[in-house]
Amino acid sequence: MPRSSVVVSPAPSRVERVATQRRYLMTPPSHFEISYAINVWMDPSRPVDRSLAHRQWDDLVAVYESLGHTVERADPAPGLPDMVFAANGAVVVGGIAVGARFATPQRAPEAALYREALFAAGIGVVHEPSYVNEGEGDYVVVGDTILAGTGFRTDVRAHAELARLTGREVVSLPLVDPRFYHLDVAVFALDDHNVAYYPGAFDADGRAELRRRFPDAIIADEHDALVLGLNAVSDGRHVVVPDEAEHLMARVHEAGYLPIPIDMSELRKSGGGPKCCTLELRPAPGATELRPAPGATELRPAPGTEPS
Numbered sequence: 001m002p003r004s005s006v007v008v009s010p011a012p013s014r015v016e017r018v019a020t021q022r023r024y025l026m027t028p029p030s031h032f033e034i035s036y037a038i039n040v041w042m043d044p045s046r047p048v049d050r051s052l053a054h055r056q057w058d059d060l061v062a063v064y065e066s067l068g069h070t071v072e073r074a075d076p077a078p079g080l081p082d083m084v085f086a087a088n089g090a091v092v093v094g095g096i097a098v099g100a101r102f103a104t105p106q107r108a109p110e111a112a113l114y115r116e117a118l119f120a121a122g123i124g125v126v127h128e129p130s131y132v133n134e135g136e137g138d139y140v141v142v143g144d145t146i147l148a149g150t151g152f153r154t155d156v157r158a159h160a161e162l163a164r165l166t167g168r169e170v171v172s173l174p175l176v177d178p179r180f181y182h183l184d185v186a187v188f189a190l191d192d193h194n195v196a197y198y199p200g201a202f203d204a205d206g207r208a209e210l211r212r213r214f215p216d217a218i219i220a221d222e223h224d225a226l227v228l229g230l231n232a233v234s235d236g237r238h239v240v241v242p243d244e245a246e247h248l249m250a251r252v253h254e255a256g257y258l259p260i261p262i263d264m265s266e267l268r269k270s271g272g273g274p275k276c277c278t279l280e281l282r283p284a285p286g287a288t289e290l291r292p293a294p295g296a297t298e299l300r301p302a303p304g305t306e307p308s
């Protein structure tokens with residue numbers, strides 16, 4: 001059992017936090033390296049330990065599976081070292097995928113590979129987009145709403161395209177700090193109604209919008225953000241979070257969730273964390289079949305996904 005799957009007990013809290021079973025698409029870091037720099041975290045002169053990156057990725061998969069979630073694997077491709085960051089490959093809501101169109105030529109070939117991987121995973125509708133967008137890297141799904149980043153990678157015109165293709169409300173949030181170049185390193189969904197975020201990644205209008213929509217949000221501090229603590233993955237109860245984000249984990253725990261610390265330090269050299277490695281495959285309503293793992297007792301069908 002990986003060290004990172006040890007959890008503490010929940011803090012006494014007014015609300016019971018309920019996990020729902022998730023399905024994720026992930027790509028092993030078989031070709032992971034830093035051979036170019038497309039964000040301020042990446043330094044090609046600094047060595048990376050690919051086998052350590054692989055162990056950290058394996059630990060993340062083991063944590064998800066121990067929580068009863070399903071992990072589908074996409075095939076890694078040589079020459080595409082960032083393919084491990086599956087979140088950038090698409091966004092999938094209601095059983096419909098909107099594929100990525102990468103901002104940089106280094107990652108451009110990943111878009112078609114992810115569309116194929118999504119078909120292979122049984123997603124029946126996979127749109128090829130017209131505008132540059134980096135999938136869940138810049139799209140954070142909170143219930144029926146999609147928060148959408150722009151400023152470094154995703155073209156703001158992609159936000160309207162996403163709204164049209166999915167029928168969801170899409171809320172544009174400009175990103176202003178190059179260290180937080182994707183939305184998913186600045187905010188994550190705790191559940192369908194609440195988020196945690198780092199205010200310094202947003203402009204004044206974005207901060208006001210987040211305050212208005214999420215008055216009970218967990219506010220991360222700069223240290224939390226700089227260890228990519230906001231690149232966390234929640235199933236509504238368990239929050240898989242980079243282990244150096246102590247302040248954020250304490251707030252998450254106080255709010256009644258169970259932080260599950262994980263070490264993703266090697267992948268962070270590329271500017272990524274657990275969420276970047278994880279593309280959630282959100283099913284069409286009524287399409288899920290719950291397959292809880294042995295020992296996973298806290299799973300419930302996601303609202304609207306009960307088999308009818």
Ligand code: ARG
Pocket residue numbers: 038039042082085087088107136137138182184185270271272273275276277
């Ligand atoms: N090196 C990758 C890039 O700059 C990291 C992507 C991280 N992914 C994410 N979802 N934030 O594109």
